[in-house]
Structures are given as C-alpha cells and as structure tokens.
Amino acid sequence: MNVSYKWLSEYLNLDSITPEELAEKLSRTGIEVEDVTIPQEGLKKIVVGHALSVVDHPDSDHLHICQVDIGEEEPSQIVCGAPNIAAGQKIIVALPGSRITGNKKIKKSKMRGEVSNGMVCSLEELGYSDKVIPKKYADGIYVLPEDAVPGEEVFSYLAMDDAILDLSVTANRADALSMRGVAHEVAAVYDLEPSFKEVVLTEDSTDKVEDYMSVSVEDTTDAPIYTIRVIKDIKVKESPMWLQTKLMNAGIRPLNNIVDITNYILLEYGQPLHAFDYDQLNSKEILVRRAKENEELVTLDEEERTLTSNNIVITDGQKPVALAGVMGGLDSHITDDTVTVALEAALFEPISVRKTAKELNLRSESSSRFEKGINLATLQQASEHAAALMAELGEGTVVSGVASVDTAEVKDSVVKTTLGKINRSLGTAISAEEIEKIFHQLGFGVTISNEEVTVVVPPRRWDIHIEADLIEEVARIYGYDRLPSTLPTTESLPGGLTTKQRLVRHTRRFLEDAGLAQAISYVLTTPEKASRFMMRESDMTQLEMPMSEERSTLRMNLISGLLDDVQYNLSHNNQHAALYETGRVFYKDPTQTLPIEEEHLAGVITGSLGEKDWQGEGEEVDFYVLKGILGELMTTYGLVGEVEYQQDTNRSDMHPGRTATILLNGEEIGFIGQIHPVTAKELDINETYAFELNLDAIVQAEKEATVYRGIPKYPGMTRDVALLVDDTVTNQQIVDVILEKGGKYLKHVRLFDLYQGEHIAPGKKSMAYTLAYLNPEATLQEEEVTKAFEEVKEAIVTQLNAEIR
Template sequence: MKDFLKMDGVDPHALAEKLTRSGVEIASTVHPMDGLSKLVVGHILTCEKIEGTHLNKTTVDVGEDEPRQIVCGAPNVAAGQDVIVALPGAHLPGGKIKKGKIRGVQSDGMICGLQELGFADGVVPPKYADGIWVFHDPDLKAGMPVFEALGMDDYVLDFDITPNRADTSSMEGAAFEVGALIDQKPKIEEVSVQADGPDWTGDFTAVADEKIAPKYYLRKVTGVKIGESPLWLQRRLWNANIRPINNVVDATNYVMLLTGQPMHAYDARMFADTKKIEVRLAKEGEKLELLNEKLIDLDPQDIVITDGEKPFGLAGVMGGFNSEVKDDTTDVILEAAIFDPALTRKAALRHDNRTDASALFEKGINWDATQKSIDICSLLLKENADATIDEGTLKATDTVKAEKVITTTASRTNKILGTDLSMDQIVEIFHKLNFGITTNGDEYTVTVPNRRWDIFIDADLFEEVGRIYGYDNIKSTHPETGELAGGYTEEETKVRHLRNLVEGQGLSETINYSLTSEEMATTFVKKPLAKVMVNWPLNSARTTMRQNLICSLLDTAAYNFARKQNELQIFENGRVYDMEGGDYHEHEHLAAMYVGLAGQSNWQHQDEKIDFYYVKGQLEDLLEMAGVKADVEYKAEAIKGMHPTRTAAIYIDGKYVGLIGQIAPILTMTDKNFLGKEIYVYELNLDEILPLMNKGVKSKPAPKYPAVERDLSILVDQDVTDASVEAEIKDNAGKYLVQVDVIDVYEGAHLPKGKKSLAYRLTFLNEKDTLTDAVVTKAMDQVQAALEEKLSATIR
C-alpha cells in the first residue's frame, strides 16, 4: 500500500476498522513479527558432518566478536550461506531457544527454516520446504535482524472480499479504496516497454473466438534464465499467501496481485511446430493433463488454449502440464486475457479445480488492465530473469468496453440515503473515488471507470456516497410509513410450538443442507415423487433437493459418530421438495432421530436402551401435547431405507402423515461409524399435522369421583395388532372408558402355536357420579364379546 499512498501516521488497526465500516471487511490485521525476538542474519563460516548422524556442526558469524557453534540437521546447510539464526533466548512460535548439547556437541542457537518462524508450509518455496532458508541478498550483513528482509516488520491487512467488490482483489483496486477513505489519490504509474528484441508477431498466429475470449493478448520474451525471484518479490508473494516458485511464475503471480489480471506463461517450445495459439471450445473426447498432473476429460463447454491442434491449457483455470515453464526454458510466451466468466466458473466446478485465476475471472476483471499487465510482466522478466522483450503485442481479440455513464440527482440521493448532502459534498466524494462527475443544477452525471465493474445503476452510486460519507454519520430516523404489526402467522406459531415441545423432550435441534444425493433424496419416502435436480451441483453428494429430512439427520449422525459422540437424540424442522403434475412443491416436515440410551448412564438406575416402542411413546406424547385429538394408527409397511420388521406408517383419520421405525442396517454397513448402532427415527408431514393441532391446552381440576380399573387378559393370533384390539375396546367399552394401557405381552412356552397373550388395564371414570360395579361389569362384558366375535380372542 505504501507504493501507492502516503501511509505515514495511518494506524493499521484504525484503517482496518474504517474499511470494514465502509463495506470491505478486514478479516484480520497481523504484524508477523509480533512475539518473535532475537532472530538475526548469520553467515555460515564452516560446516562439518557429525559422524554417525545426519547432523552438521557449523560455526556461524552472527555479528558478534566471536562466531557461534550451532548444530543443524537441515539437508541443505552449507558453508558460505547467509541464513536465519535464532540466538539463545530467542522466542519462536514453537518456544524459547536455549543453549544446549545435541549428541554431545555444544549448540549455541538454531539455524531456522521459514516454518520455524511461523510461515505456513504452503508459502515456503519448494527449494527450502524441507530445510533452512538461505538468503541471496548481498546487502544483508551478519547480525542484522531478519524481520525487514523477510517482510515480517510490516502490517498485513487481510481483505475478506465479497463477490460484488472483486475490484479490491488487486493491490491497485485496494489502493483506490483506501485512498478514498483517507482522502488521497493513489499514485498509479504508467508502464512503458522498450522492446530490445525483434518483432515476433509476423511469424506467429493467435486466433480466438470473441464470444469466449473478448480480449486475448500475447507477448514473447527470450533468453530467460530460470532462477529464484529477488527477495522483495518473494516476500510480497508469501505475505499474500502465495508460494514463490521461480522468477517466471512469480512474475505472473505478482502481476495478478498488482492489477487483478491473471497471467500465464507458456514454454514457447510447445508451439514451435505450429507457431500458433488458438482459443476455442474443447471437442468431444479431448483430454488434458493439468499443471497439478490431474488428467481431465474435457467438456464441449470448456474453453481451451491449443497450438491449433491439441489443447495445452484450460483457459482461465490452469495451464497444461506439458506447457509449464521448466528449468531449461529460455523462451516464454506471456498470456493476458479476459475469458467468459460463466464458462470459466463452470469449468472450474466441473473439474473440481478452482484456482485464484478462475475466482478472479468469474467475479470480473478490469478490462483496461490487460495491456498494462502483460507489459509489467515482461519488464519483471527483463529485470529478474535477464530476458529480452521481443517487439510487439499479438492481439487475437481486443474488444473495447465503454465506461458506464449514470445520471441521477442529489435530491434522490439524499432521499434514498436519508441524508442532507449538498452537491459539493457529493462531488467531493466522487473525486475521492476518482470517478468523473459533471453537474447541472440538481442533476449530476458520473462516469464510472472500468476498474469498478460492480456499478451499473444509480442505486450503486448512492451506495458509494453512503460508504465514503460514512454510515455512522447518517442520522437515524423513523420511517415515514405506517406501522406494521409484527408477529407470526398461525402456521408459524404452531411450528414453533412443536419445536419447543420436541426440545422439551430433550432433543437437540439441527440445521442441514436441503441438498442431498439423488439416491438419498427419495429414500425413507413411502411414495417418491419426481426429483428436483440441481443444474450445477457442488459435488455428487449435493445434486438433488431432499424429499425427506431423515437423510439430513443421518449426515449429522455420521459427523457425530466420527467424533465418538454415540448417544444422540436430535431433530430437524425444515422443508422438503418435490415435483408433481409439472409443478414444484415445498412441504414442512419434522423428523427426529434416537441412538443409544434413553437417558444418561447412572449408577442409580438401570440403563434403558432406545427401541421402537420408546420412540413411539415419545411421538405419542408429542402429538398429545400438541393437541392432536384425531385417531392415530400405526401400520406395519415396507418403506425404502427402513427396517423391514421394525417400521410403521403413521395414519391419522386414514391419511398417511409420516413414518416411524429403525433405519435399515444395510444402509449403514458401508460406514464403519454406523456399525453396531440401532438408529430409530420418525418423520411427520406437518402440512397434514398442523390443521389438526388445537389451540393451547386447558387445565381442569382433578376428578371428584374415583376411577375404576379392570384388567383384561386375552389370547389372540400372532398377526392381530395391538391397535386393532384397542380399537375394539374403545368402540365397545362405553362412554366412561378414559384410558387403555398394555400391561403385558407374552409369546412362547405354554401357549398354543401361533398365539400370543395380551393383557390390558382399562380405566373407567364418571366425572359427575360414582361408578358402580354393574356399569363397569356391563362395559367389560361388551368388550369381551366384541373381542371374541371380531378378533376370535379367547378371554383368559
């Protein structure tokens, strides 16, 4: 930033706060050397192998009267090197350095790699990734602190850039933004290239389709000597979280940081036969090996760079492996272009290969920076790689983009923002932004430079005025509209009540993606409907809108099981999606999952393992507390993904409203985290449940008269369900029956084959009078007769 603006006296933390308040969030403000001390440049005088070990005994000049003896195990340590030395007492991220002996040899300090200073592995140059850092700067002297040389003495502001402000992805764009806030005009230098090589454009051809590459420029440099970039360039790259590679690749990355224009460097030998570069869409069946050695099958919608015959790069994403700059490369063709953002984004997603370049192309590029970027890159190679710049820029396409001109008024600006700014104040704000502006009475016209491609309409101008004026300076006022009564709709109130009830049962709420795999979308669904597919899924596990919530709960369970959280009682309330009759539909659902024990293990009680009946009891309690008075029936049915004998469909008044049961073990066998676990679930269609919920629960006093209980034991066929027995009891027991409970179930010895014994407790109550034995006996006789007649039951 100091290259563009006068930053003396600007507090970095205050600047970060100001930027965040203006709409460009600063994720962090870091001073890399904080917490580090006593790190100096050392010059290795001697280096001897310690016999029988991988260690070396060195003597190092650290600017003191006498050199220090330091033991070092790095494979690249050698005499004559300038290195980083941590003196005794130095503080490093890994701890404090002390004097000591290593393998019996005295060591007075430590020779460091960049990682030991806190550098991430991903930014350390490959040559030094497994060893110590070696300086190649003749201006460095033994004993000097290393922080300035390594770029650790400056503040680093991390811009958390949103897609609408991709212009701040470049240093020049960030300089314009900061300059507007501190009232300075950035010093952006013009670039002039004096070629010192022959004109190459006559012997080379560049062809591009304007629709997919509206701008495509090439320059050629020759006589390149591949090596390390100068330290100033490397430190700027690693402070921007980019790994230095060599002086050619580093130059392209530096230009991308500087101007926001992605660059690519091709080994010119790849085009020696055809002397041609053609930008086109890929052909069916073509393949390409990328720089990361990933072999991809190209899609007809991929933009590729070819030599006129075969592909050498995936445009806007990554170059091909065969075209990369190698150690023996001497001639380089530089590319600066603008590619179709939609096709670039889709190619990066399609091949799971998002890069810094693809991110920039898909969000937008400054159309006016193409020539400047390719010229700067050429100059960097001339300066740092002894390159010769050949005459001429080859332009396959060169579409001109006109600057946006927007006219609006000061009165409308103030009305929208709630401000009272004068025209002079508005003009001053646009001057700070370096936008052209003319005025005519209350009207003003702004010419937006191409570096701000996020501005299209007058509302965008109002946002700029509000940002630079300061949102904190806009006075708070009440809206002049009529008041709107807040609150929830009746359906929202019922849904929130259900969630509160489930939480009251001890379950934890989860929130999951509405996207799942095509297979899981219709699993756990009694009657699957047409699937709602995503055109451009993030991955194969997120291709389809879910038709059930259980698939999402399984994802949550897998995440927890992998982290040894094996006792789960969770639920989710959300939407499911389907297509029926050509129309898309959304439905409100509620699902719960139970795994493990019913309660926390404790010495005071015996553990209760969750099973089908426990979950069914929880569901029955929920429906009762929600005020659902209708008859609920559970029928054994086969549903995809559910256990064949531990699953029931739930019906209310004959209408299917959900399911309850155990997840089929075959579904969980492929994941070791699920092995041995019984997972029980239920799912309800709230579109059917909500209309059945009564408003509130009314309390009433305890009955004045006592209830009468009678036990009934019957013998029935094994296929007779409890629901059918209870239905007969309720239909024939009369108006005083208030409760029916199953108190015993027995199958096995001492019973006829194919039979089971069921025992029930019937509770009778007359709230207005005392029940007599005669009334209760008559009711019991009617129940017994009905059971014998309808279910062929034997009364025991």
C-alpha cells in the same frame, strides 16, 4: 491479500499516514485488515557482509572458514556450513549479540576449534517461510546484490523495513486483490489522487506476431478475450532484488525473471498471465477449447491430470498445453534454456474456472481471480507492462502486434438512485454536494439533477450494479461510525405466540415430560441420508459449493439426524437414548425455483426409558412404548379428525412387520415403527424405534375447542377382558369394535397385556384390555355397565372371531 505499504506509497502520498492508521481506516470502511506486520521486528545487528575468502575447515567435511568484511577495519572470521557460500559474495551476517528469528541470540563461539564471530544467515533464519525463499537459495544462504555496502543493516535491501497489511478480501470486492485496486480504495478513503507510472512498450517493427503465432477460440463464451504477445531473444535469469522482495513480501516464491514478472503483474493489476516457452509448442497455432473426456495433461506441479468437458484448455492446435485460468502445463513452461516467450493475457468464463479448480483440487492465485472477476479495462495494459519488463529484465525484444480474439465490450456502467433514497436508507441528511464529493473520491463520474443521482462506474469496480451498491459506497466513505443510531418507527403490537408456535412448545413440553430429550441436527447432510425415511417422493436440493460432501444436501427427513445422535450415544457407552427433534425438511418441486419447506416432528428411542435400580431392570422399549407416547401426544392436540394406524410394509429402511402409517382423516401425516435390522446394522445401532410426523398438517387440522370441566363427582367402574385372537388382528381393530359397542358411558380403553408363546396356539395371541366407564351426572349402576360390557364381548367374538379367556 498481502499489501506492501512501501509499494502502495509508489502510487499515493502516504507520508502523513502510518501503516497502523491505514489498517484501522480500511477496516472501518469495509475491507478488513487482519494484521500489520513489519518483517524486521525482533531482529537486530544483522548487516551486509562481503566474503573476502572461503576455505574448508580442517576438521570438518562441510564447514567453511570465512573472512568477512563487515564494514570494520579488520575482517571478521565466521565459520559457515552453507554449501553455496563462495568468496566475493555479499552475504547476510548476524553479528555477536544479534537477534534472529525466534528471539535467538547469536554469540561469539568456537566451531571445531575455530573462532566464529557471528553467523552467516539464510533467509529462513530471518523469519522467511520456506514457501517464499527463492528456489536457488532454498538449501543455503541468500546472496545480496553486488552494490550492497558491507556493514549496513540488511533490512532495507530485503525490504524487511516495510509494513505488510494482511487484507481479508470478500468475494464481492475482488478489485482489492491487486495493488492498483487497493490504491484506488485508499485514495477514496483519504481523498487522494493515485498516480500510476506510464508504461512505454517498444516493439520491433521489423518482426510481426503473425509470423510466430495465430489464435482461435472454439467458443467465445469460454474465453471472450484471448491474446498472445511474443518476446524474443530473452535471457532467463535471476530477478533483480526489487522484484524478488516485492514477491516475497506478498507471499510468492521468486523463480526467474520471466515467471516473476507474470506474478508481479498479477499482484499489481490483478490480471493473471501465463508465459509459454514458444519453442516447446508443437505448432504455432493456439486453440482454446473444451477438453475432451479423459484427455490428459501434466501440470506445472508435475501431476498428471485427467480432464473432462468441464475444463477449458489451451492447446497447441492438438493437445492441451495449459488449464485455462488455473495452471500451465509442464511441457511448455519457462526453463533456463527458453529464448522466446509467448505471453498469454486472457479472460476466461468464471464458473468453468471454479469447477476446474474444485474438480482437480487445484486452487491457484490465478483461478481465484478469474472466479471473482478481473478488470477488463487494464487487461491489455497489464500485457504490455509485462512484455516491456521482460524485454528490460530479460534483455529481449518485443515482436510487434498482438495475436488475439476479443469479443468483450469494455465500458462504464451507469447506475441511478436518488438523494432521498440514500438518506432514508442510511438515516442521514447528507447534502447533494457531499454525495457528489464522495463519488468523485471513488473515481466515479456523477451527475445530480432534481434529486436523481446518476453515477458512471468504471470497469475496475465491476461489483457495482444496482442502487443498493451505490448506497453502500456512500455509507463506506461517509463513515459507518458517523451514521446515526436510531430505532425503527413502527406501531406497537401486543406480543403473543402464533398457533404453530404454541403447538410446537406444547409438543416439546409433552415429549420432555415423557422422557425424551431435544436434539438439534444439521439441516445439511449427505445425499444418502437426505433421501432415507422420506414421507413423499422428491428430488434432492444440493448446494453448488458445499463446505464438504458431508454437508452438501438439504435434508428431507429428521430421523437420519436423530439416528446419528443415537449412534454417537452408543459409541460413548450410553445404551439408552430417547430423543426428539422439531425442524424443517426440504422437498424439491421441479416446477418451482425454491424448495418446499415443511415443519416435521420426529423421535427415536432405544434401550430403556427407565433406570436400572434396586427395584429391578428398566423395561426395554418396543413399538408399543413409542406408540403410547405418540398416541397420548395426539390426544392432547384435541384433533377433531380420527387418527388411525395402518400396517406399512413398503418403507425400505423400516421393519416391514413393525411399522405403521399414521393417518388423520384418511390422509397420511407420518409413520412409526422399528428401524430395519439391516439398516440398524449398517448404522451400527441397537434395536431402535422411530416416528416422524408432518407437523404442518397437524397445525392446519381442525381441533376441538378446549373445554374445562370440574372433577367428576361420581365414581367410575372398570372391566377387564382378555381375548385370544388371530395374530393378524390389530389393536386398532379391537379398539374400534370396543368403542362402537361400549355404550355412552365408556370413556377409555387401554391395552395392558400382549402375549404370544407357550400355552398359546400358533398363529394366535392373547390381548388384555381395561375398559373405563363413567357417568358424570349420576352414580353408575352395576347393571348398566354389565349390559354394555356383555355387548362388547359379544361383538368382539362375532366380528373378530375372538375367544374370551
């Protein structure tokens, strides 16, 4: 929001307050001022000129030789190429030695043999943006009003000697999106009394609005207030200088007196208005309704819009003529031939306006205000002010009466708090008298009785509803810099990590020692990525107003983010990636308002964990490499329950023959396997293996107490066995049999070889294991180990139909 210091001075006495001081004070009380600019800074020796004569240059088809009165005894000759220059105009002249925008110096020169004592300037050469230059002068020079005095500096005529405050207005302070709203804020900050000029509207009592227009609203929740005024016999022409400069300094392009008035009222009151060409409406009945599916409207930007039932439209009884709160239609807009204006002032449902603006990618000054809220108390006043200005500047007449539908109740709101609550919250000892004064500065009614503070808030501050809002207002006006700095009073507690924090830290250390690097992915992702690799069925949790479609949905897995990291590494020529992540996923239960948060652990590996060096190539990773890392991690947790791996063929994004569900005491806590080749191709990654665990389930699981033992005094023994088994027999089945029959001295079983191929019968595979035995209390006897080992081999042959090799 660009705020003109001079315009603000029309409402308040700011003689003792500089623009810089005002900006600093506003920023310290809650509305940040990003910058203060004075348009004339850097410009000098730019004056009003009077074009006495304009003749064509003899050696050019587009240049003109002008004799210009610049307030000196003799006219000055200036060569100008502007297509719209003409004798008799008051123009902007940069004298020799002057500075224009970009610190460019103007010198006396010759153009095609003719002397040019300076330059006739356009607004762009004074630093104005193309977006705000009046359309009439977009391709040429700007013409000043007839009363401009030759030789005087142009800055006061163009309001370039003003100071423009760039306010960064947050969504909760939409009241500051108007000059009157800012005036109230400044008045509160400096304890001033704002003064607003009374508007006198004169209506033609011989003509009634009922003879011109009727208004109806299909659903008053869409438009609680909708009004139309009619102004007849107007002349559409260029706006006066004061109106044009106010709009340009606010960043709005002047178009004509009627449209400029609606924009002026938007800036002053924060009330969006729309002006229809009455004669272009096919009927004299205005109906506000929801658009029909695939209904079409050509908006003012000349784009054809296909509408949906999300959109509120203004219709002439049949077809749409405007998008409510967003933009008008091209067919009914104000033109130079308009003689009768139908002026709309309304209140539209904010959510629908926001959805329409987003759906059609059509944000406007109007829609942003309807979305955030408007002051209902000044809606009719804004309409009257606009109608009076149209009658004055357009030389027209206001038809008596208003065609309206009004179901909204405009009233003050009452919010209560206590002196104790205010002072406890702020850490202050502000007296009742000072708090009462603060609310009076804000323009609120206030009563303090027995410590209770009752505040009557006017409709212009629709952001104040609860006790905390009152406390914030006191803090702002009292001064954040005056609040004492105190530390919270609390009992001193010994520091320490929770069980979950210790387990997560242990997990990170273990995986990093195993060669994996930590990754941190975005919690927000796309709906497609969020719903992949899910460990249970769930609806998606989506944002209502995402920053982008790529960040619209809360994730329900960690693997998708890690695979994005893998793809990034591969695209940067890093073929070997080993990553892990701990973080929350979000499941949605239709019966609950908030999503269910669950802590997960996931990891991915691709390529090789080892480096290629003089000793040879690094070994390519596979399912068993990742399973080994994960298995060792699970062992370090000391889980009392049994961890099992069962083949899983039902995960769509995982390889059906190389994926396993991870069970703890028979309950699923995760999965591990190869990313499906189709999915890998889609994601443009190589052969990749991944796992994901529910870390919360591991935290809650029963664990063995950590017992520290001395290093064994006695040596152990090992036995190796190679088996030929059916390829349907799993490693887990074999390990279970070995552990069952291995005897009390068997401490560890390790698979060290797996082979299928040449010299192995089809449907068979060779698996080799090392069995480690240890008696912590005595030296093992050969006979004890041999006997136990023979029982293992016999059980494997009998139970698994294996062949000992």
